[in-house]
Each structure stands twice: as structure tokens, then as C-alpha cells.
């Protein structure tokens with residue numbers, strides 16, 4: 272081939288690929304560990320819909336639910352490496368990352384209800400915590416709700432004493448470890464995707480989780496009892512890889528931020544109902560006995576676990592604990 276023909280062929284090929292290249296969408300891989308029909312799973316779908324509509328093909332969100340890409344710890348590493356761009360890990364999972372203050376959300380009974388919790392997330396405490404993620408290479412875009420935790424086991428748990436000697440799966444959090452030890456239980460750290468099998472094979476006796484997580488992971492198939500202790504909270508911080516985020520065109524970033532704000536409000540609107548509905552579904556199966564814990568009975572649970580607040584002060588930070596007490600009116604002396 273003559274040089275001129277060779278050049279002409281090259282130019283023609285370029286002319287074909289350049290527009291295609293220019294139209295390549297920005298891909299945001301969003302990995303998470305829970306089922307699609309949970310508050311977080313639905314939040315991810317909602318965000319995808321908003322972003323893909325508004326960006327008119329410029330941004331594509333690929334959702335990988337149910338630990339299909341990465342398990343708990345691996346997904347955070349993957350975000351740091353840039354293999355995925357977005358995650359919504361539970362707040363407990365930021366402690367092992369070195370942002371120990373997030374474990375304040377794991378303190379037993381520190382929040383009585385969603386209102387208190389949302390006030391803290393929206394206020395200075397929640398916003399300052401998100402900023403602490405930046406040196407780790409993350410940008411915190413917002414908080415997504417899930418709900419309050421129940422205890423499940425194959426033994427009826429009514430009183431704190433019933434927890435003695437039970438092997439209970441927890442997320443990797445020093446606060447959750449201390450909480451289980453305060454109850455005389457034996458905490459076992461396991462990835463979320465491994466819990467069902469661990470229950471089935473007797474590696475653990477039970478776990479603490481939100482009802483939506485229990486139901487959508489089918490834990491109720493292998494747990495005879497569910498106790499409504501409401502002793503703690505599971506929610507999420509949506510995070511992105513900072514390098515990726517900083518490299519986005521400013522107008523797209525603004526669009527993504529707005530979509531995230533709207534999605535956080537959407538998740539806040541569905542979280543309680545998702546958990547209430549999951550409870551009714553579990554009830555309907557008739558296989559798991561639901562044990563309500565009355566406000567009066569909760570007093571004994573609070574009493575058994577309140578020591579964890581003081582015990583974890585040096586890890587989580589006295590300031591952040593006090594700031595939450597102040598925001599919610601929590602008084603540890605009452606227990």
C-alpha cells in the first residue's frame with residue numbers, strides 16, 4: 272500500500288471511531304451487598320433512573336446488588352482502587368477504614384427513632400463525619416436510611432440474659448463487638464453474604480440486623496425467632512472515589528449531587544415501610560415467631576448495654592458522642 276493510501280485509510284478509520292469515542296458514556300459502577308428490594312437496593316435503582324434520564328446518555332449507572340461483585344470489605348478496597356466508583360456501605364463499615372467516629376452510629380439505643388437519627392445526619396455531626404472520608408480518598412454524598420435492628424436466633428430472646436453464650440454474627444465494628452459482649456454473647460464477624468449459610472450450618476446462632484435485611488436474605492428460613500429489640504441502627508453513607516469525582520465535568524457533578532439529594536429523600540421516605548412490610552411478610556410465612564419487646568422491657572435491654580457508650584468513648588470520641596446526646600436529648604444517667 273502506498274503511503275498516501277495508508278494515511279487515507281488511517282484517517283477514514285479515525286473518522287469512524289472518533290464520534291463513537293466522543294459518545295462513550297461515563298460509567299458509574301455501584302456495588303452493594305444487599306438485595307435489590309431493600310431500602311438501599313431501591314435507592315440505587317432510583318438514583319440510576321434519575322441520573323440516566325437527566326444525563327441523556329452521558330452517564331450510565333451499573334448496579335451490582337447482593338455482593339455480586341464484592342463482599343463487605345472488598346468493596347471498600349475496590350472503591351479505593353477505582354474498580355468501582357460508588358458504594359453505600361453501612362455506617363459500621365467505616366470504622367475498620369480508620370474513620371472510627373462513624374461507629375458512634377452503632378452505639379446501642381443512642382437513637383430512639385428515625386427523627387433523631389435524621390436530625391443528626393443532616394446536622395453538623397453528620398456533615399463533619401462525611402468530610403472525614405476525604406483523606407481516605409472518598410467523597411461522602413449523603414446518608415441513606417435503613418432501620419432499627421432486631422435480634423434473630425433459634426432460641427426465643429426476650430430478656431438480655433437470653434443472649435448469654437449465643438454466637439451472634441456482627442459487622443466488623445468494635446462497638447458491636449462490645450455490645451454483644453455486654454450481653455454475654457459471643458460476637459462473630461462475618462461478611463453479610465455469608466450470614467445465611469453460617470446460620471444454616473450452625474457456625475452462628477443468630478444475628479442482629481434490620482428486618483428488611485433478614486427477610487430479603489431469607490434468614491427467617493433458618494431462624495425460628497425474631498425479637499424486636501430496636502437496639503441499634505443500620506444506615507448508609509453513599510460514597511464515591513474522590514479522584515473519579517474530581518475528574519467529572521462540573522455540570523455533571525452538580526446533576527449527580529441533585530439526583531443524590533432527591534434519592535436520599537426518597538430512601539428516607541420508604542425505609543420504615545420497607546422494614547414494616549418485611550416484618551409482615553415474615554409473619555405470613557408462619558415459620559419465625561416474632562417477639563415484640565415492649566417499652567417497659569426495653570428498659571432492661573438499655574440498662575444491660577448502656578455501659579458500651581462509656582467503654583467505647585476512647586475509640587469513637589467523647590466529643591462526637593456528646594454532640595449526639597445534645598442533638599437528641601439523650602441522657603445516659605437515666606439508665
Ligand code: LMR
Pocket residue numbers: 304305343360361417442462463480484505
Ligand atoms: C450487614 O452487613 O449486616 C449490613 O450492613 C448489610 C447492609 O449493607 O445493610
